[in-house]
Amino acid sequence: MAAQERTASEKADFKRELTEVVPHLRAFARGLCGRPDMADDLVQETMLKAWAAQDRFEPGTSMRAWTFVILRNAYLTDMRRNRFRGDYDETVAERILTAPAGQEEPIHLSDMHRALLTLPPERREALLLVGAGGFSYEEAAQICGCAVGTIKSRVGRARATLNDMLSEGNIPQRSIEDETAHRAILEELDDVAAGNGRAAKI
Amino acid sequence: MTSDKKSPASGIAHGSHQGAKASDQPEWANGLKQLYDAVVDEPLPDSFKDLLAQLDDGDTGDASQSDRN
Numbered sequence: 001m002a003a004q005e006r007t008a009s010e011k012a013d014f015k016r017e018l019t020e021v022v023p024h025l026r027a028f029a030r031g032l033c034g035r036p037d038m039a040d041d042l043v044q045e046t047m048l049k050a051w052a053a054q055d056r057f058e059p060g061t062s063m064r065a066w067t068f069v070i071l072r073n074a075y076l077t078d079m080r081r082n083r084f085r086g087d088y089d090e091t092v093a094e095r096i097l098t099a100p101a102g103q104e105e106p107i108h109l110s111d112m113h114r115a116l117l118t119l120p121p122e123r124r125e126a127l128l129l130v131g132a133g134g135f136s137y138e139e140a141a142q143i144c145g146c147a148v149g150t151i152k153s154r155v156g157r158a159r160a161t162l163n164d165m166l167s168e169g170n171i172p173q174r175s176i177e178d179e180t181a182h183r184a185i186l187e188e189l190d191d192v193a194a195g196n197g198r199a200a201k202i
Numbered sequence: 203m204t205s206d207k208k209s210p211a212s213g214i215a216h217g218s219h220q221g222a223k224a225s226d227q228p229e230w231a232n233g234l235k236q237l238y239d240a241v242v243d244e245p246l247p248d249s250f251k252d253l254l255a256q257l258d259d260g261d262t263g264d265a266s267q268s269d270r271n
Contacts (some may be wrong), residue, residue: 007206007240019254044253051257109240112233131231132238166230 006055014054017063018047024064024133025071031128032075032175034117042078046071064130068143072125079121119158127162128153 006014025046029039050057050072057066116124120143129140129152137155141148 015254018257022246022250022254023242023244026244027238030241031238040247040249047253048251084227089229109237110232111229112237116234127234128238131234134235152265162230162234173214 010059013056013059015051017052021064021067022047025067026130027073028068028133029075030123031116031132032072032125034113042071042074049074060198062139064133065139065143068129068133069145072143100114110186111166112162112169115162118165119161123158123161125156126151127158130155131159 006135022043025043026039029042029046030036033039033042046067050067054071057063116127119127126140129143130137135143137151139146139153140155146153166201
């Protein structure tokens with residue numbers, strides 16, 4: 001415990017900032033693990049961990065980035081324990097997302113979400129951070145503890161895959177074969193454990 | 203895993219704040235943002251408000267000891 005105790009007002013600031021990012025944590029978690037109930041569990045776990053670790057938060061830095069690291073780590077841990085299986089959320093269903101010109105069938109949010117969930121987790125999270133969360137490649141790289149080039153390549157591949165699925169209407173049906181995804185993430189975890197992943201600072 | 207060569211016109215330009223440039227994004231790209239924003243805009247369930255309220259009193263027991271996984 002290197003850090004000094006926070007004053008009451010610092011704690012209040014921290015809590016205010018934490019409160020502000022909760023909707024973003026929910027959105028990120030929903031994108032990562034699909035099921036709203038599991039996503040919300042993950043967010044609550046993240047909030048508790050963030051609160052417990054608040055001495056390590058540097059005031060003035062991005063609370064969103066900081067808590068995303070915690071959420072991501074919690075997600076990876078849960079993945080390893082096999083808690084998530086990339087289940088598709090039925091409730092996203094029928095919202096029409098966009099109707100591409102010259103296409104009869106509009107793209108639905110549900111299509112989007114399903115396609116997203118078929119991506120390997122590391123590409124999914126990269127795309128979520130950059131394409132949905134609006135983080136820069138540099139910020140996303142810091143959150144994921146990897147090189148900027150790695151993030152760029154993951155985002156590029158994720159986009160190419162989604163593009164193929166959504167533009168071609170080539171979206172996999174419900175059941176998601178998560179075997180490869182799972183293996184990929186376990187390998188990534190091993191990397192992190194081996195100290196290759198630049199440790200995110202939590 | 204081979205590297206993913208993109209056609210010259212597409213994809214990720216240099217520079218970090220490229221994220222939401224409409225012109226070279228496929229139609230669905232905005233949908234990704236919508237998917238995210240739709241959740242951000244959801245009203246916060248009570249369970250979260252309860253949790254936030256709890257954080258103050260009692261400092262959630264031994265949680266102030268930081269990470270114990």
